[in-house]
Amino acid sequence: MSVALGITRPPLVRTVPVHHPEDLIARLPQAPPYAWVHQGEGLVAWGEAARVAVPPGAGRFDWARRWLGTVFGEAHIDDDVHVPGSGPVAFGSFTFDPDAAGSVLVVPRVVLGRRNGRAWLTTVGEAPIDLMAPATPPGRVVYGDGTLTAPEWQHAVARAVKEIRSGRLEKVVLARDLVATAERDIDPRVLLDRLARAYPDCYTFSCAGLVGATPELLVRHTGESIESLVLAGTTYRGATPAGDRAQGAALFASPKDRHEHACAVASVREALTPLCATLSVPDEPELLVLPNVQHLASRVRGRLADGASVLDVVAAMHPTAAVGGTPTAVALEVIRELEGMDRGGYAGPVGWIDARGDGEWGIALRCAQIEGRRARLFAGCGIMGGSDPESELTEAQAKFRVMRQALEG
Numbered sequence: 332m333s334v335a336l337g338i339t340r341p342p343l344v345r346t347v348p349v350h351h352p353e354d355l356i357a358r359l360p361q362a363p364p365y366a367w368v369h370q371g372e373g374l375v376a377w378g379e380a381a382r383v384a385v386p387p388g389a390g391r392f393d394w395a396r397r398w399l400g401t402v403f404g405e406a407h408i409d410d411d412v413h414v415p416g417s418g419p420v421a422f423g424s425f426t427f428d429p430d431a432a433g434s435v436l437v438v439p440r441v442v443l444g445r446r447n448g449r450a451w452l453t454t455v456g457e458a459p460i461d462l463m464a465p466a467t468p469p470g471r472v473v474y475g476d477g478t479l480t481a482p483e484w485q486h487a488v489a490r491a492v493k494e495i496r497s498g499r500l501e502k503v504v505l506a507r508d509l510v511a512t513a514e515r516d517i518d519p520r521v522l523l524d525r526l527a528r529a530y531p532d533c534y535t536f537s538c539a540g541l542v543g544a545t546p547e548l549l550v551r552h553t554g555e556s557i558e559s560l561v562l563a564g565t566t567y568r569g570a571t572p573a574g575d576r577a578q579g580a581a582l583f584a585s586p587k588d589r590h591e592h593a594c595a596v597a598s599v600r601e602a603l604t605p606l607c608a609t610l611s612v613p614d615e616p617e618l619l620v621l622p623n624v625q626h627l628a629s630r631v632r633g634r635l636a637d638g639a640s641v642l643d644v645v646a647a648m649h650p651t652a653a654v655g656g657t658p659t660a661v662a663l664e665v666i667r668e669l670e671g672m673d674r675g676g677y678a679g680p681v682g683w684i685d686a687r688g689d690g691e692w693g694i695a696l697r698c699a700q701i702e703g704r705r706a707r708l709f710a711g712c713g714i715m716g717g718s719d720p721e722s723e724l725t726e727a728q729a730k731f732r733v734m735r736q737a738l739e740g
């Protein structure tokens with residue numbers, strides 16, 4: 332298998348400490364960016380030392396792990412920093428649907444990292460000369476329907492409710508897409524900068540044209556510890572602090588949202604139990620308050636039993652019922668039947684892995700696939716037997732707001 336592009340073999344990977352970059356995203360040159368940034372820390376990267384299209388199918392995560400084993404195994408690694416994310420890393424985006432094409436892994440040539448007060452720079456092979464051209468905003472943006480119009484999508488939600496009431500399944504997450512066309516080519520760096528400023532508590536990501544700020548951490552793997560932030564159940568922000576608290580309290584007390592959340596937590600517990608020596612799952616969710624919406628959230632923590640890498644954990648978890656449904660297989664059938672679209676990387680795992688197997692992966696939500704002047708935006712909602720199509724459409728609009736604001740500024 333030939334994997335390395337344009338680098339001397341075996342590639343020399345060098346990580347050195349550097350002065351703190353104030354703003355990781357501002358350091359991205361004019362090249363397709365890779366990013367994973369949360370509260371100012373994380374990784375930004377550019378250039379391609381190696382890239383692979385991961386073949387679709389049930390074994391795709393295993394295939395990816397073997398490919399990474401070859402690429403990282405060949406490298407001479409000279410790492411003076413030794414933290415998760417130092418040394419060589421790969422960024423990846425996997426399609427939601429295991430049978431869809433479009434999953435990709437990239438080992439960038441240059442990675443700039445920042446974590447717990449330390450910063451580092453990793454280069455693979457010869458460091459390229461980077462063009463620091465400033466990013467230009469995309470200008471005026473117009474929107475059009477994606478696969479389904481709003482009324483068609485509401486109809487799909489109503490059909491899902493019927494399927495749930497008939498007993499075919501318990502929960503299904505239905506999404507829709509919107510197509511945005513900008514005046515000029517969309518520079519993902521502009522979106523990353525706006526997203527990271529507006530949503531510092533989310534994970535601002537970029538990989539192979541998929542750009543967004545997701546609140547949902549699928550898994551963070553640090554040594555033997557893993558952590559996941561499970562989200563499901565959504566309400567709005569109130570206009571006043573009191574209104575805000577009332578919305579949050581109503582969400583917390585809503586049997587429909589609590590049930591929807593419980594489905595997501597159960598799917599995560601079920602996926603992680605076989606991998607973990609210890610696993611702690613809170614009895615009750617907490618509220619995650621974001622600028623656009625509030626979610627029910629459960630922080631799950633565990634210790635791995637035997638040396639699984641972050642991709643092994645991703646493989647076991649995806650798709651959780653936060654983006655698929657319950658039971659998973661039936662939910663996937665219903666999604667294919669009712670959405671009528673290929674989700675691409677939306678609602679799939681996105682993140683990074685290093686040569687130790689550490690890494691951070693999110694569920695790619697509040698995102699868009701960018702190509703030239705066009706962006707395809709995605710948003711979805713958990714549908715239960717008590718769901719109302721109109722409210723679900725309003726919820727999806729609130730979720731679209733993240734990327735609309737990033738595009739419009």
Ligand SMILES: C=C(O[C@@H]1C=C(C(=O)O)C=C[C@H]1O)C(=O)O
Pocket residue numbers: 504506547562563564565626653654696697709710711712713714730
């Ligand atoms: C599916 C999305 O979000 C998911 C669905 C949620 C819900 O229905 O309450 C909440 C958080 C996410 O797990 C999305 O943002 O597109």
